[in-house]
Amino acid sequence: MLLKNCPEDVCTYIKKNKETYVPVGPELVQTSTFCYDDYQNFMDQSKDENNNYIYTRGANPTTSYLEDMLSDLIGCQKCKVFSSGMGAIAATLLTLLKQGDHMIMLNTIYGEAYSFAKYINKFGIELTKVYIEKPEEVVQYIQDNTKIIYLESPSHQKCQMLDLEGIVQIAKAHGITTVMDATWASPLFMKPFSYGIDLVIHSMTKYIAGHSDSLGGVVCGSTDVIDTISEYGLRFLGSVSSPFNSWLTIRGLRTLPVRMSYLSHAIVQFIDAIRDDPRIAKIYHPYAATGYQQELSKKYLSGYGSLFSLELVDEDFDKLTAFVDKLSHFSIGVSWGGFESLVLPSFKGDNQAKLDERGLRKSHMRMYIGLENTQTLIDDFTQALDSVY
Numbered sequence: 495m496l497l498k499n500c501p502e503d504v505c506t507y508i509k510k511n512k513e514t515y516v517p518v519g520p521e522l523v524q525t526s527t528f529c530y531d532d533y534q535n536f537m538d539q540s541k542d543e544n545n546n547y548i549y550t551r552g553a554n555p556t557t558s559y560l561e562d563m564l565s566d567l568i569g570c571q572k573c574k575v576f577s578s579g580m581g582a583i584a585a586t587l588l589t590l591l592k593q594g595d596h597m598i599m600l601n602t603i604y605g606e607a608y609s610f611a612k613y614i615n616k617f618g619i620e621l622t623k624v625y626i627e628k629p630e631e632v633v634q635y636i637q638d639n640t641k642i643i644y645l646e647s648p649s650h651q652k653c654q655m656l657d658l659e660g661i662v663q664i665a666k667a668h669g670i671t672t673v674m675d676a677t678w679a680s681p682l683f684m685k686p687f688s689y690g691i692d693l694v695i696h697s698m699t700k701y702i703a704g705h706s707d708s709l710g711g712v713v714c715g716s717t718d719v720i721d722t723i724s725e726y727g728l729r730f731l732g733s734v735s736s737p738f739n740s741w742l743t744i745r746g747l748r749t750l751p752v753r754m755s756y757l758s759h760a761i762v763q764f765i766d767a768i769r770d771d772p773r774i775a776k777i778y779h780p781y782a783a784t785g786y787q788q789e790l791s792k793k794y795l796s797g798y799g800s801l802f803s804l805e806l807v808d809e810d811f812d813k814l815t816a817f818v819d820k821l822s823h824f825s826i827g828v829s830w831g832g833f834e835s836l837v838l839p840s841f842k843g844d845n846q847a848k849l850d851e852r853g854l855r856k857s858h859m860r861m862y863i864g865l866e867n868t869q870t871l872i873d874d875f876t877q878a879l880d881s882v883y
């Protein structure tokens with residue numbers, strides 16, 4: 495069967511019709527490649543595939559629009575978007591590290607980022623994973639070949655914060671690049687660049703896209719470093735955001751300030767309602783922190799993310815399972831940052847050693863407060879607790 499030819503070629507058709515309407519929404523340019531009707535122009539543009547529209551693995555207008563919005567919001571020279579947070583993390587580390595280099599990872603790190611750092615040992619990249627309280631403790635782990643200090647603050651599991659200025663000062667004195675995963679606080683509540691962090695990564699899958707319907711990641715920093723990561727880490731490894739996912743993320747980003755402001759109040763209301771319950775042993779969240787951790791949270795955070803974790807006094811695992819099943823407004827599931835509230839116990843029947851390593855009780859669970867009515871969530875939590883404990 496022969497397809498009917500368009501009356502004119504696609505480029506001409508689109509150009510002509512573009513002048514007849516002005517959409518209020520951002521344009522979704524769902525295309526793999528871009529066509530030219532002038533070969534000289536094509537040759538000129540192809541000289542920089544990261545910044546000109548040749549092929550979507552290099553650049554795409556919908557994704558560029560998202561990157562510009564993010565650079566503005568985050569306050570950096572340049573951002574590059576990936577198909578997932580792990581895409582951004584892997585591309586950044588593989589671009590900046592080479593055989594014989596050493597990296598330090600601090601405190602709790604997103605599990606897969608830590609596993610990846612261990613995995614690339616097969617390329618001769620050394621890793622030291624350490625737990626520190628004060629920044630000066632990092633000095634003893636620095637080697638002549640240390641190239642990166644990788645950190646997460648607050649960390650997504652224990653919500654632990656680090657003294658960014660202290661770490662940056664030590665890193666700069668040793669010519670080490672700092673890479674920080676800032677997903678927990680979103681770009682709104684913490685500004686790592688104001689304290690001298692070199693590269694900031696967000697899993698956009700969480701708050702930025704914000705609707706649990708799309709994966710994405712972004713790495714932010716100075717133009718030269720981001721261009722290098724684009725050239726090698728993005729174009730060679732290929733974890734490119736589909737234009738549609740970039741478009742969904744733009745839609746999420748537009749409501750990020752209102753969602754974060756709601757969630758910051760919601761988590762305070764939730765913690766206030768449960769913090770004095772004698773059945774709860776510990777709450778891990780900057781708002782519930784004390785002492786040094788509280789000082790750090792006052793210094794670095796201008797609002798709160800709504801991901802937290804808690805431990806119950808009673809460590810009976812059957813009871814914990816019953817409790818989680820009794821919750822009707824918290825679904826059991828990984829990830830977070832969308833509309834729906836979620837819960838995830840850390841003990842999975844066979845990972846006691848991992849829990850011990852992280853200093854967590856068997857009753858430890860992670861909870862994400864979503865955009866539902868907060869009192870409904872508090873009531874749900876209380877009824878589940880009352881019915882089991």
Ligand SMILES: *Cc1c(COP(=O)(O)O)cnc(C)c1O
Pocket residue numbers: 578579580581604607646650675677678697698699700709710711
């Ligand atoms: C989810 C997450 C990641 C990984 O992002 P993906 O988009 O799932 O690949 C990295 N860091 C943190 C803190 C996360 O929560």
